[in-house]
Amino acid sequence: MTSAPQATLSHHPANSSGRILAIDYGRKRFGLAVSDEARVTARPLAILERTNRRDDLRRLRLVAREHDVKQIVVGLPLRLDGTTGDMAKEAKRFATRLAQHLGVTVEMMDERLTSWEAAQIPVSSKSRAAKKVTRDHVAAAVILRDYLAAQSENKTPTRSRRKS
Numbered sequence: 657m658t659s660a661p662q663a664t665l666s667h668h669p670a671n672s673s674g675r676i677l678a679i680d681y682g683r684k685r686f687g688l689a690v691s692d693e694a695r696v697t698a699r700p701l702a703i704l705e706r707t708n709r710r711d712d713l714r715r716l717r718l719v720a721r722e723h724d725v726k727q728i729v730v731g732l733p734l735r736l737d738g739t740t741g742d743m744a745k746e747a748k749r750f751a752t753r754l755a756q757h758l759g760v761t762v763e764m765m766d767e768r769l770t771s772w773e774a775a776q777i778p779v780s781s782k783s784r785a786a787k788k789v790t791r792d793h794v795a796a797a798v799i800l801r802d803y804l805a806a807q808s809e810n811k812t813p814t815r816s817r818r819k820s
């Protein structure tokens with residue numbers, strides 16, 4: 657999967673160690689995944705049902721503290737042709753708010769086809785609704801896996817910093 661340019665949304669320097677939290681952004685729920693301390697592996701963590709902006713940020717702050725997260729990666733839902741649509745703009749605004757409220761580096765990672773890839777992974781649940789929900793945190797793990805791979809290959813795309 658080709659990665660889109662990542663944007664660092666905080667002036668805090670990106671750490672090279674410590675856990676990374678990945679978020680598969682959605683209007684109804686967030687899929688969450690977390691890396692290990694060495695930033696080698698990614699595992700699905702949880703699914704958070706959306707409530708309201710303030711509560712969503714509060715719960716994400718708690719998750720970040722509980723797992724000692726040093727950085728966050730938010731999936732950037734670009735269209736298949738690489739253009740930015742409404743969901744990508746919404747995810748960028750969310751990532752900016754997250755950086756402001758949590759005070760950690762937040763980067764965007766192209767998430768094209770991650771939901772499709774997550775759907776290909778067998779799950780134990782039999783109901784269609786349960787499988788769809790299950791995919792959200794698996795998609796976050798795919799986003800994180802791709803981000804970690806890009807970092808380890810030193811193929812970090814161009815970064816741009818948000819102006820304060």
